[in-house]
Amino acid sequence: MSDRILTRMGDGERISMSPDELRQDLSAGTRDAAEAGEIPPLTSDDLEHLYKIFADPNRIVSVSPGEEVITTDDGASGIMVVDQPDGGTALPMGYFNAVLAFERVCCADTAGMGHYDYSCKPIKSIINYEKQRYYMYSQALTIPLMYGTQPNLGLYFQPDGPFPNAAELLPQGKIEEARRAQEEAAEALRKDLVFCAKELYDVGCDGFNFDTSGSAGDADFYATLKAVAELKTIAPDMALEVGMASEFVLGLHGQIEYNGKRLAGMFPHEQIKVVEEAGADIFGPAINVSATESTPWNLARAVTMVKETVAAANIPVHPNVGMGVCGVPMVEVPPIDSVTRASKALVQIGKADGL
Amino acid sequence: MQLTRRMKIDAAKHYVADKLGINVADLCNEDIMQNVRKKFDIGNICAVADGTKGITAKSRIADLLEISINSVNLFKTKLNAPLQ
Numbered sequence: 429m430s431d432r433i434l435t436r437m438g439d440g441e442r443i444s445m446s447p448d449e450l451r452q453d454l455s456a457g458t459r460d461a462a463e464a465g466e467i468p469p470l471t472s473d474d475l476e477h478l479y480k481i482f483a484d485p486n487r488i489v490s491v492s493p494g495e496e497v498i499t500t501d502d503g504a505s506g507i508m509v510v511d512q513p514d515g516g517t518a519l520p521m522g523y524f525n526a527v528l529a530f531e532r533v534c535c536a537d538t539a540g541m542g543h544y545d546y547s548c549k550p551i552k553s554i555i556n557y558e559k560q561r562y563y564m565y566s567q568a569l570t571i572p573l574m575y576g577t578q579p580n581l582g583l584y585f586q587p588d589g590p591f592p593n594a595a596e597l598l599p600q601g602k603i604e605e606a607r608r609a610q611e612e613a614a615e616a617l618r619k620d621l622v623f624c625a626k627e628l629y630d631v632g633c634d635g636f637n638f639d640t641s642g643s644a645g646d647a648d649f650y651a652t653l654k655a656v657a658e659l660k661t662i663a664p665d666m667a668l669e670v671g672m673a674s675e676f677v678l679g680l681h682g683q684i685e686y687n688g689k690r691l692a693g694m695f696p697h698e699q700i701k702v703v704e705e706a707g708a709d710i711f712g713p714a715i716n717v718s719a720t721e722s723t724p725w726n727l728a729r730a731v732t733m734v735k736e737t738v739a740a741a742n743i744p745v746h747p748n749v750g751m752g753v754c755g756v757p758m759v760e761v762p763p764i765d766s767v768t769r770a771s772k773a774l775v776q777i778g779k780a781d782g783l
Numbered sequence: 784m785q786l787t788r789r790m791k792i793d794a795a796k797h798y799v800a801d802k803l804g805i806n807v808a809d810l811c812n813e814d815i816m817q818n819v820r821k822k823f824d825i826g827n828i829c830a831v832a833d834g835t836k837g838i839t840a841k842s843r844i845a846d847l848l849e850i851s852i853n854s855v856n857l858f859k860t861k862l863n864a865p866l867q
Contacts, residue, residue, distance in 0.1 A: 496811045497792050498785065532828055538786075566854045570826040570840040572786055573854075632854035635786050665853040667786035709789050744785040744792065781785060781792040 433483050436766050438726050439719035440759030447483065450724055454478055457721070457728030464676075465695040467736040470728065474777050478731065481769050481776075482724050489768045497775050498537035498782045500669060500710060500746050502576045502639045503546065505530030505539055514546075515751070515760060524565060531571050537782075538572045540637060541565060547580035549589065552620050555627045563631040574669065575628050576637035579621060579652050581644035584613040591616070594680055610647035610681045617648070621655035622662075629663035636668055640714075642699075643673035645680030646691040649699075653686050653706040660707035670703045671712030671748055672696070675733060696737040704743055710782070713737050714748040719758050723766050727755030727773055734778035744781035747774050787850045802848050823847055 432444035445453070454475050462469040470478070481489060508526040510516030519526075523541065530536050543551045543558060551558055558575070566573045585593040591613040597606035625636045638656070642649035656668050677699065679692025686702045694702070696713035703711045715730035730747070734754070738745045752758035755770035774780045784795035800807045803823070809815040820827045825847065826840035835843060838858050845852045 493811065494808045532830070535828060566838070567858075568837045570836055570844075572852075629853065632857035634853050665851055665856065709786060743789045744795075781795075 434765075435482055436723045436757050436763060437719070438717045438721050438723060438757055440757035440763060440766075442763075443722065445722070445724070447479075450482055451475070451479055453722045453725040454482075454728040457725035458732045460725075461715075461729040461732035465697065465733055465736065467695075467697060467732065470732050470735070470777070474731070474735075475728070477777055478724075478728055478773055481773050484769075487765050489765075489772050491772055491775055495775060497780060500538050500574060500635075500637070500712075500782060501536075501540040502637060502671065502750075503540040503542040505534075505536070505541065506544075510544065512760070523561070524568075527565050527573070528568060531569055536571060538574060538635075539565075539569060540574045540576045542576040542639075546576070546639070547578045547583055548617065548620050548624060549580065549583040551577060551624055555624055558624075559627055559631045562628055562633055566632055566634065572634050572667075574635035574637045574667070575625075575633055576639045577621075577624065578640045578643065579617055579638055579648055579655075580640070581610075581613055581617050581648035581651060584616055585609070589613065589616075598680070607681050607683065610645070611684075614647040614651040614654075614684075617651040618654045618658075621651065622658050625655070625659050625666070626663055629659075629666045633663075633666050635709075636663075636666055638668070638670045640673035641670050642677050642691075645678040646684045647681045648673075649677050649691050649694075650684045650686055653702055656703070656706040656708050667709045668707070669710040669712060669746070670706075670708045671746075672699060672714045675713070675715045696733050697740045700737050700741045700743075700745070704741070708743065710744045710746055711737075711741065712746045712748050714753045715755070717752045717755065717758050723755060723757060723769070726757075727770055730755040730770070731773050731778045734774055734780060738779045738781070746782035747778065747780050749774065749783045784848070784850070787852070799848065 458469040505527045507516040508519045511518045527539050530539050585591050592609040594606040594609050638652045641652040677691050677694040682692050684691050700711050715733050717726045734747050747754045751762045756762050757766050784790040784798050796807045824835045825843050826835050842855045845855045
């Protein structure tokens with residue numbers, strides 16, 4: 429019988445590895461994370477545990493009874509009704525039915541909902557419709573219902589928004605102009621996030637998810653943190669989850685600080701501290717997947733960063749386990765062999781509080 | 784419990800198991816939880832016509848776990864508001 433172990437590349441291609449090759453990739457992945465984040469690599473016991481997860485001949489793997497965790501999401505129920513760009517199946521049913529099916533057929537722990545155009549700027553003008561939707565769904569659901577949106581600072585820059593585009597100013601060497609534009613845009617984003625979340629709070633919103641925070645860099649992340657801090661005072665009974673866009677906060681501004689800490693360059697174990705200071709209740713790190721490396725390499729890397737983040741956290745940590753993040757291949761239909769291995773490793777080794 | 788009290792997973796499980804009067808290991812035991820949910824009338828997957836669902840179930844869960852749920856608070860406020 430062959431000793432080759434079936435696994436995948438970061439782009440989803442199925443490959444096979446020898447036991448030695450698998451061990452080498454796991455070691456290389458954790459070393460890469462340790463060097464990038466200046467954090468400890470996985471221990472030899474952790475690596476052996478991770479090896480066994482990958483060497484398991486079953487297609488689907490899972491945790492032992494008693495190790496189960498909960499899930500929160502970015503409107504996952506919506507995949508029943510949205511189309512391909514959002515990984516959806518475009519079923520001819522309403523979003524309300526999709527959320528109920530997610531609760532009662534998929535047996536979800538929590539449900540997420542959002543606008544089809546899942547960013548803050550588009551929902552501001554239609555907030556009344558979103559309030560109506562949230563209220564109706566929350567009356568019918570037994571599980572917690574979270575409303576999610578992406579801060580998406582990019583929509584505030586020209587031509588989509590009113591502010592000069594920092595991405596165009598920077599190549600022209602207009603550094604200070606780019607910084608001012610980002611600061612002004614971030615303030616507008618903060619106001620919109622607070623406005624939308626407070627409106628939803630007033631119709632009973634139990635949780636608000638800031639999805640892909642930092643997608644437009646440090647100013648994007650800053651606006652999210654400021655919004656979280658303000659919402660914790662004006663909407664005290666609404667849980668706030670901050671999910672990141674990437675493992676590393678891009679320094680498009682470079683000098684923005686939160687409570688004296690520069691945001692640019694932060695890795696997850698540093699991001700968690702400012703997210704806690706802002707007052708958030710759950711943190712969702714996102715560790716990037718390299719499509720040209722193996723899934724073992726990618727997952728070892730992700731688990732290394734998540735383990736350090738959980739160790740530094742005083743609030744629950746829910747790693748983002750979707751295509752292209754936290755060890756799941758970047759492919760339209762994430763393979764269940766990879767998704768279950770990522771989930772198992774993040775829970776058993778990373779000690780995640782949820783996914 | 785993670786949403787309302789920022790509890791880490793182990794602490795959250797112990798809290799809920801204690802309130803339900805079961806072992807932590809039974810929180811994900813479908814056989815046990817079916818009966819627990821019937822006992823406290825907090826909603827089940829396989830629905831009965833007059834079974835507790837939605838905001839009613841959430842209200843009972845809030846009382847059972849002694850937590851504040853925003854949607855439940857709003858519901859109760861509206862329910863108990865005096866008739867003009």
